[in-house]
Amino acid sequence: MRLTILGCAGSFPGPEAACSAYLVEAEGFRLLLDFGSGSLSALQRYVGLNVVDAILLTHLHGDHILDAVPYIVVRRYAPDGPYPPLPVYAPGGAPDRLANAYSLDEGVLDDVYTFYGLQPGTFPIGPFEVTVDRVNHPVETYGVRLEHGGRSLCYSSDTAPCESLLRLAHRADLFLCEASYLDGVDNPPDLHLTGREAGEIATKAEVGRLLLTHLVAAWGSEAMTHEAALSAFAGPVEVVRPGCRYEI
Numbered sequence: 034m035r036l037t038i039l040g041c042a043g044s045f046p047g048p049e050a051a052c053s054a055y056l057v058e059a060e061g062f063r064l065l066l067d068f069g070s071g072s073l074s075a076l077q078r079y080v081g082l083n084v085v086d087a088i089l090l091t092h093l094h095g096d097h098i099l100d101a102v103p104y105i106v107v108r109r110y111a112p113d114g115p116y117p118p119l120p121v122y123a124p125g126g127a128p129d130r131l132a133n134a135y136s137l138d139e140g141v142l143d144d145v146y147t148f149y150g151l152q153p154g155t156f157p158i159g160p161f162e163v164t165v166d167r168v169n170h171p172v173e174t175y176g177v178r179l180e181h182g183g184r185s186l187c188y189s190s191d192t193a194p195c196e197s198l199l200r201l202a203h204r205a206d207l208f209l210c211e212a213s214y215l216d217g218v219d220n221p222p223d224l225h226l227t228g229r230e231a232g233e234i235a236t237k238a239e240v241g242r243l244l245l246t247h248l249v250a251a252w253g254s255e256a257m258t259h260e261a262a263l264s265a266f267a268g269p270v271e272v273v274r275p276g277c278r279y280e281i
């Protein structure tokens with residue numbers, strides 16, 4: 034598997050990064066995990082406009098889904114003719130949310146996206162074995178584990194600490210984990226993780242490598258978040274950036 038970071042800014046686009054979007058490839062199949070604000074630009078810069086084979090949206094917060102709206106134009110009005118419907122795995126409210134965001138008058142997206150509602154469980158997408166489970170965030174949110182060829186990647190999505198994330202991350206070769214909050218601050222509960230908490234989960238789950246994402250550039254500190262995660266996890270830790278690629 035190969036992971037390409039398209040966007041990694043938490044909550045709103047940062048000066049150097051779009052919001053959450055991660056492309057995972059195997060056997061030539063390209064699965065996009067989340068499609069946050071600004072990431073359609075990064076998709077073109079780092080991979081290509083029409084290269085996506087399926088999309089998985091972990092939850093319906095705008096910073097994880099909103100570039101699926103301009104992507105409707107990309108697919109529907111391509112100069113060489115419309116593209117076939119793209120599979121989109123997402124919480125059940127996704128069709129209405131994206132249709133309303135696109136246009137209240139032209140709401141049906143069936144020609145562009147074929148939606149599959151997410152539920153906890155394991156299922157195939159292309160060559161990947163995908164396991165999703167609910168995590169600890171105020172809306173219906175799924176953490177994701179992808180397996181292929183004996184290798185595994187876990188993506189936390191947005192979450193506070195929870196048992197389901199520990200299970201999803203168990204012995205993953207690569208753990209892409211959010212670290213939105215600074216440690217030592219009075220953070221709201223049941224919303225996000227700090228760098229130290231991401232490191233603690235990585236240790237408990239015995240992952241091979243920890244990648245930190247969803248940092249909020251304007252409110253946080255990359256150096257402090259990285260240091261906090263390193264203090265709780267003995268393995269390799271890195272803060273991701275747009276364009277970074279990882280072989281798994």
Ligand SMILES: [Zn+2]
Pocket residue numbers: 092094170191
């Ligand atoms: Zn969220």
